[in-house]
Amino acid sequence: ETKDSFVSAIPKVELHIHIEGTLTPALKWRFAQRNNMTLTHPRTGVAFLTLEEYEESHDPMKARKGERMNNSEETLSFFEAYYGGFDVLRTEQDYYELAMHYYEHAAAMSVRYCEISFDPQGHTRTGTTWETMMGGFSKAQEKAEKDLKVKSAWIMCLLRDLSPQSAMEHYLVALNYRHMIIGVGLDSNEDGRPPMLFEEVFATARKDGFRLTAHCDVGKTYPLEHIRQVATKIGHKGADRIDHGLNITESPELMALIRMKGIGMTICPWSYMRHQPMEEVYERIRILFDAGIKIAIASDDPAFMEDTWILENLLVAKKFCKFTDSDILILAKDAVDVCWAPEQVKNEIL
């Protein structure tokens, strides 16, 4: 329960949320039971007998009793837990319920519009068809707009640890769902995977009218060159947004460029607290804000970050960056500004 009624009530736009990152242990347990699957420990193969037992193992942070892990070790266990979870999603009803679970949280937090990422390659490799996945998502999307007053669009995220060829194959199928999909993103493990590896698909998507974004620098410090590629090169002239990328504070020149081009940055405080000292995280967010870069605070993977949604991310940013209510209003407006909704939808939000 929050007493901050201003932050609770302000109309919100959420631009960085992975639908698979909202797959809580309780949802996974429900889907697994219904699909006659046994949940087992990813390393030992031992079956979990109760939801409580399963929940305890779920959060890599909690499983280690809050000890901060060395970065590469932790990133691996996050990806293991995250991608390992896709397996329980089998039916259109599973996808529908997963998306409705997010939309209900969004509505409760006054989210009026959201752009939701999904990782199609993670689902086709567990044998799910596009019809199953998109069928569930589209029914939820329609219901959320009608009954919860939450409008939305989807961002198809490419898995950068897979091949550019797999990315292109999935992109071509996604064209069948372009009435739902507004943009193309890039996620998963950034190690040795610069964004320009995927230029063929980014350039094609740009030409076809999709908006572009890519994850940069989450979990470990990757080369600033990756951010430079996102800001200036992918899709010919650079993306519309950057997901994360807090380490641009190390480059005044990149900061100036991003500000000048009006590239929005999605910032998810709870994601960084897994890897980086708090003071550094909040100092950097404050630097971006004070430089006039448009930032959109969002939640990323709530189910993997101690159940923290957009509201908790805004509250923690407010507290540690010492944002005033008028700063919060600027953040809310900046999120509207850098979202990809039609002008008419944007104008009705705030």
Ligand code: HPA
């Ligand atoms: N990092 C990179 N890719 C991701 C993440 C993340 O934290 N969550 C979902 N895809």
Ligand code: ZN
């Ligand atoms: Zn993300």
